[in-house]
Amino acid sequence: MSDDMLTTNPFEDGDHLREECGVFGIFGHSDAAALVTLGLHALQHRGQEAAGIVTFDGKQFHSERHMGLVGDNFTKQAVMNRLQGDRGIGHTRYSTTGASALRNVQPLYADFAGGGFAMAHNGNLTNALTLQKDLQRRGSIFQSTSDSETILHLIAMSSQKHLVDKLIDALTQLEGAYALVGLSEKKLIGARDPLGVRPLVLGDLHGAYVLASETCALDIIGARFVRDIEPGEMVIISNEGLESLHPFEKRNHPRFCIFEYVYFARPDSSVNSVNVYGVRKRIGEELAREAPADADLVVPVPDSGTPAAIGFAQAANLPFELGIIRNHYVGRTFIAPTDSIRHMGVKLKHNANRAMLDGKRVVLVDDSIVRGTTSLKIVQMVREAGAREVHMRIASPPTTNSCFYGVDTPEKTKLLASRMSIEEMANYIKVDSLAFLSIDGLYRAVGQYGRDNEHPQFCDACFTGDYPTSLTDHDQPTEIMKATRLAEAG
Ligand SMILES: O=P(O)(O)OC[C@H]1O[C@H](OP(=O)(O)OP(=O)(O)O)[C@H](O)[C@@H]1O
Ligand SMILES: NC(=O)CC[C@H](N)C(=O)O
Ligand code: SF4
Numbered sequence: 001m002s003d004d005m006l007t008t009n010p011f012e013d014g015d016h017l018r019e020e021c022g023v024f025g026i027f028g029h030s031d032a033a034a035l036v037t038l039g040l041h042a043l044q045h046r047g048q049e050a051a052g053i054v055t056f057d058g059k060q061f062h063s064e065r066h067m068g069l070v071g072d073n074f075t076k077q078a079v080m081n082r083l084q085g086d087r088g089i090g091h092t093r094y095s096t097t098g099a100s101a102l103r104n105v106q107p108l109y110a111d112f113a114g115g116g117f118a119m120a121h122n123g124n125l126t127n128a129l130t131l132q133k134d135l136q137r138r139g140s141i142f143q144s145t146s147d148s149e150t151i152l153h154l155i156a157m158s159s160q161k162h163l164v165d166k167l168i169d170a171l172t173q174l175e176g177a178y179a180l181v182g183l184s185e186k187k188l189i190g191a192r193d194p195l196g197v198r199p200l201v202l203g204d205l206h207g208a209y210v211l212a213s214e215t216c217a218l219d220i221i222g223a224r225f226v227r228d229i230e231p232g233e234m235v236i237i238s239n240e241g242l243e244s245l246h247p248f249e250k251r252n253h254p255r256f257c258i259f260e261y262v263y264f265a266r267p268d269s270s271v272n273s274v275n276v277y278g279v280r281k282r283i284g285e286e287l288a289r290e291a292p293a294d295a296d297l298v299v300p301v302p303d304s305g306t307p308a309a310i311g312f313a314q315a316a317n318l319p320f321e322l323g324i325i326r327n328h329y330v331g332r333t334f335i336a337p338t339d340s341i342r343h344m345g346v347k348l349k350h351n352a353n354r355a356m357l358d359g360k361r362v363v364l365v366d367d368s369i370v371r372g373t374t375s376l377k378i379v380q381m382v383r384e385a386g387a388r389e390v391h392m393r394i395a396s397p398p399t400t401n402s403c404f405y406g407v408d409t410p411e412k413t414k415l416l417a418s419r420m421s422i423e424e425m426a427n428y429i430k431v432d433s434l435a436f437l438s439i440d441g442l443y444r445a446v447g448q449y450g451r452d453n454e455h456p457q458f459c460d461a462c463f464t465g466d467y468p469t470s471l472t473d474h475d476q477p478t479e480i481m482k483a484t485r486l487a488e489a490g
């Protein structure tokens with residue numbers, strides 16, 4: 001355990017639950033590329049490794065894919081000038097399968113017999129490598145190592161005649177999670193997997209249809225929210241308007257990712273028609289009822305612990321104070337100049353606000369504990385700033401299992417809650433008390449009576465181990481499933 005502390009580089013964010021991806025698309029607007037850029041900027045929290053945009057100008061597709069942030073790459077005039085056309089799609093990436101390297105940056109593009117097609121994928125496929133092995137035997141040559149490329153090969157191999165039918169054919173073979181946007185010469189296509197694990201919303205900007213992972217990406221361009229794309233729905237947008245298909249076997253029990261509400265989605269977004277900020281506040285209220293603490297004030301661990309801390313403070317009738325201040329200029333790619341500086345500690349990102357903490361009994365609220373790196377450092381910092389007692393409250397149940405659906409969690413053995421009891425975790429992070437929200441409390445916060453154990457209303461596998469799809473690739477021996485023998489960059 002102490003090794004974890006010594007080897008952890010506080011300048012890297014690799015220890016945490018990392019974000020997933022954001023997708024965006026617009027059809028029929030003269031400023032398509034600029035609007036996709038703005039949409040991706042609003043979705044930057046879903047992936048900071050890389051971003052890409054593909055547009056179509058009536059004759060040709062244009063593709064720009066770059067490592068790094070949207071603002072660093074898509075504000076250059078030359079780049080924007082190349083992205084001609086009145087329709088486009090975009091992607092912000094946090095890799096789940098395949099290295100963080102240029103060849104895996106999306107949107108992916110392919111020239112099919114019937115024309116060009118670009119695609120951006122949020123989610124992760126749990127049988128992609130198994131399908132890949134079969135496709136390779138049939139002659140496919142993969143250009144990337146991401147799971148998403150499998151979809152393009154399945155489309156290319158389909159014996160169906162039309163693109164939409166080929167895509168349906170491809171999607172029918174997938175296991176796992178996907179929210180997709182696709183762009184052909186005539187169509188913008190959006191699709192969600194039958195369980196609806198990942199979010200996708202439909203918007204309207206003065207008659208131009210918009211697709212986006214979250215509503216905050218509609219807000220930034222002033223688009224009107226129309227509705228969620230339904231689990232298992234495919235929408236086809238063309239000059240003729242919008243057509244909705246439900247091509248997959250109907251599932252009666254969708255399983256939207258409950259962790260979108262806890263951590264990933266932006267609090268000003270509504271996903272699956274529920275406002276994220278409201279859920280996070282209710283989570284805090286539930287937590288205050290389930291695990292009250294005798295304390296003087298409530299302090300959030302910024303950023304994502306903040307709304308739950310507000311809810312906790314209001315329900316417990318305790319003052320809410322910013323006892324920890326976050327530096328907003330800490331990028332995820334910041335490289336420590338020297339080894340000695342690297343080991344200086346977490347203060348690069350968070351610093352204790354001594355004036356608020358000295359002599360106080362503090363309730364610290366964070367959304368989750370993954371490896372425990374953040375909690376360990378924050379608690380130490382709060383104690384050094386004079387806090388008399390520290391009571392940690394976590395706005396979700398213990399994270400005991402990895403995600404295979406688009407969130408880059410560490411492997412199970414590295415998750416603190418899979419190795420330790422709550423009491424052991426409390427000793428490890430050195431708090432006076434530690435409590436997690438119950439799974440039923442979390443379901444109540446999202447508007448349910450509790451978890452229906454027969455038919456759970458959400459995916460909650462990282463808390464329960466109840467995976468809603470098979471994990472075909474994961475169940476195979478690692479060596480067989482290796483995607484490439486070429487050393488990967490990144
Ligand atoms: O137990 P750990 O492995 O440290 O991971 C858990 C932490 O990681 C996330 O925060 P992060 O700093 O990634 O992002 P945030 O600023 O949005 O809260 C999460 O909100 C926890 O604070
Ligand atoms: N986080 C995501 O949604 C990633 C999408 C895809 N699986 C990739 O690795 O590129
Ligand atoms: S395992 Fe957790 S993070 Fe992954 S989709 Fe399910 S609820 Fe979301």
Ligand SMILES: [Mg+2]
Binds near residue numbers: 301302305
């Ligand atoms: Mg955090």
